[in-house]
Amino acid sequence: MTPQITAFCHIKKNQVFLNGKRIFSTGPEVDMREFVKAAFRNTGTKYPKFFKMDDYSKLGFLAAEVLMKEVGESTIEAKSTGIVFSNRHSTLTTDQLFQDSIQSDDAFFPSPSVFVYTLPNIMAGEIAIRHHFTGENAFFVSSAFDPDWHTFYINQLFESKKISACLSGWVEMDDQSLEAFVYFVEKRKNQQNESMQHTVEELNNLYKINDK
Amino acid sequence: MAVRFVSSNIISSLGFSTEENFQNLLHGKAGIQTINDPLLYPAPFLAACIHQAELEERWIETNQKEVASTRLEKMLILSITEALSKTKIDISSSRTAILLSTTKGNIDLLNLIESIDPERLLLWKLGEFIGHYFGNPNPVRVVTNACISGVLAINTAAMMLKGERFDHIIVVGGDLVTRFVVSGFMSFLSLSETPCKPFDRDRDGLSLGEAAGTLILEKTSFPEQGDILFSGGATANDANHISGPSRTAEGSVIAIQNALNESGIAAQDIDHINAHGTATRYNDDMESIAIQRLGLSELPVNSFKGSWGHTLGAAGIIETAALIESMKADTILPTVGFNMPGTTENLIVTKKPLSKPLHTCLKLASGFGGCNAALVLNKK
Amino acid sequence: MEALIEKLKEQIIKQLNLEDITPADINEEDSLFGEGLGLDSIDALELIVLLEKEYGIRIENPKDGQKIFFSIKTMAEFIQEHQKK
Numbered sequence: 001m002t003p004q005i006t007a008f009c010h011i012k013k014n015q016v017f018l019n020g021k022r023i024f025s026t027g028p029e030v031d032m033r034e035f036v037k038a039a040f041r042n043t044g045t046k047y048p049k050f051f052k053m054d055d056y057s058k059l060g061f062l063a064a065e066v067l068m069k070e071v072g073e074s075t076i077e078a079k080s081t082g083i084v085f086s087n088r089h090s091t092l093t094t095d096q097l098f099q100d101s102i103q104s105d106d107a108f109f110p111s112p113s114v115f116v117y118t119l120p121n122i123m124a125g126e127i128a129i130r131h132h133f134t135g136e137n138a139f140f141v142s143s144a145f146d147p148d149w150h151t152f153y154i155n156q157l158f159e160s161k162k163i164s165a166c167l168s169g170w171v172e173m174d175d176q177s178l179e180a181f182v183y184f185v186e187k188r189k190n191q192q193n194e195s196m197q198h199t200v201e202e203l204n205n206l207y208k209i210n211d212k
Numbered sequence: 213m214a215v216r217f218v219s220s221n222i223i224s225s226l227g228f229s230t231e232e233n234f235q236n237l238l239h240g241k242a243g244i245q246t247i248n249d250p251l252l253y254p255a256p257f258l259a260a261c262i263h264q265a266e267l268e269e270r271w272i273e274t275n276q277k278e279v280a281s282t283r284l285e286k287m288l289i290l291s292i293t294e295a296l297s298k299t300k301i302d303i304s305s306s307r308t309a310i311l312l313s314t315t316k317g318n319i320d321l322l323n324l325i326e327s328i329d330p331e332r333l334l335l336w337k338l339g340e341f342i343g344h345y346f347g348n349p350n351p352v353r354v355v356t357n358a359c360i361s362g363v364l365a366i367n368t369a370a371m372m373l374k375g376e377r378f379d380h381i382i383v384v385g386g387d388l389v390t391r392f393v394v395s396g397f398m399s400f401l402s403l404s405e406t407p408c409k410p411f412d413r414d415r416d417g418l419s420l421g422e423a424a425g426t427l428i429l430e431k432t433s434f435p436e437q438g439d440i441l442f443s444g445g446a447t448a449n450d451a452n453h454i455s456g457p458s459r460t461a462e463g464s465v466i467a468i469q470n471a472l473n474e475s476g477i478a479a480q481d482i483d484h485i486n487a488h489g490t491a492t493r494y495n496d497d498m499e500s501i502a503i504q505r506l507g508l509s510e511l512p513v514n515s516f517k518g519s520w521g522h523t524l525g526a527a528g529i530i531e532t533a534a535l536i537e538s539m540k541a542d543t544i545l546p547t548v549g550f551n552m553p554g555t556t557e558n559l560i561v562t563k564k565p566l567s568k569p570l571h572t573c574l575k576l577a578s579g580f581g582g583c584n585a586a587l588v589l590n591k592k
Numbered sequence: 593m594e595a596l597i598e599k600l601k602e603q604i605i606k607q608l609n610l611e612d613i614t615p616a617d618i619n620e621e622d623s624l625f626g627e628g629l630g631l632d633s634i635d636a637l638e639l640i641v642l643l644e645k646e647y648g649i650r651i652e653n654p655k656d657g658q659k660i661f662f663s664i665k666t667m668a669e670f671i672q673e674h675q676k677k
Contacts (some may be wrong), residue, residue, distance in 0.1 A: 112637040115396035121357040125581030128449040141335040142355040203605030
């Protein structure tokens, strides 16, 4: 049985979509980093640590928060829930921020709280702490979102019984723009909704659903 | 169907081939030295660096194409070339794929280098460059998951071979000792002022190292006697802290259990564990707890970090390559820097080379972000 | 001392990205870690950088951090004692 996508979330152009419907937005004049903070406040979750994260982690964490409110934590097996993400820039804008703090010998003050975020899988670590996900982790870098790879990799993890559910997707950012497409995929004994299977075709559809 | 390891290469502070590195590990050599280079760090520090003049010499010898390459690219290309030269595998075949493991790639390009396209800061561009160099038609997949990247890449390669598309996967990994990485670990107060001492009572931090390594995995229906096979692999998250390991070793325990489940091997059938063993207080304590919780405290454990330093994205690959040689020779390698036991749970750490039949071995890794990985190897 | 304490509060809020917290929310005698402000081990490392960057004071032994960073008040006292004139 193919695993099922139970919810999906897009974040781009100062808008948050849940299952294809817009649930939050700000005007285009709002800085994208401020938009992410505002969208997080809008979820109603109190989590001061969010504001200490770098921009990549904030974006991934926000998408996970929106999704898990929809999925319902009580319905899943957190212990065997994995996190598999990918993007194009790894953590380049945060890397640049850290580089600025070590560029010259005269103003040489490397920041530990910036350095720790110069690894793209830290966002998975933050999400794991928040939702107690202790399953498989992987982070891949590619030129564009690759539904073929995500379905192959994650379906194999299900097949080998290493996970019962997985948070997966594309969390990307550069100096000018950000984009997250994150979805939750599960394998349950009594699946009702057969409409969203974790296949390349379906994932392609969902990824582009808000492009119009 | 089985997955076997058919060739490897290690380029590190201790040499330019797996054989040379294995001999140096066997004799307890260490590549960690004092580095006095203000471009890397304003004060002297310890690290295990690759011999620069020899790297250049080998590069000129090997590289006929005269492409402008970064230091890391030279290491990766030389590593694949040497590993490949011991096989008949066609790297330009569509049935062969390359997987790249790195944490920071060409991060030194944040300071522009003339003649190098700054786009190669992007890890997938670095991967693409390596793929094009060898004329490989498939996209080069990049795994970047902190210090478990190498082990995760090996697990991923085995998974890819279980699919239909590939016969061979070339897993290559590398990371440099850069100003970026040295400053970062310094700001975390994680670097030891003496060469690191894995699992030792007096350990006080890690030493950094740089390396590139290659492992070539092959799908086969007819494994031969003596082949080293991929048996199982898994990762797990502590869900506890982004920079400190779990005090209960939760993630590491789950990863080991899942890797064993996949391999169908019972914990008591393991002969030896090659740990992550970074020589920070918390990591080594955490691993001792994981090993104790699985009832494996009687097994000989070692770490190669005292020889090579912590080589980040290369670590899982070169350490597995050395473990494979160790299994072939039925010899457990020494833990350089270890002297007196002193971890939360007792461990039997090998100080000197130890002869023991090695049929099944466990490789561990852990990293920032609370991630843990385990890999089970089996000798046919 | 008063001025130094106020300045420290602002610097800590900025450096540690303590969103939604104002200087008035921080009691200078409350503990910075655990129950009080809830800072963690990475914040502690960041405070070491702050002392060096803003006040030119290097903490040679990180173990001293526990005492120095107990509260805003202990930090201010330490700065006053060690700042180069």
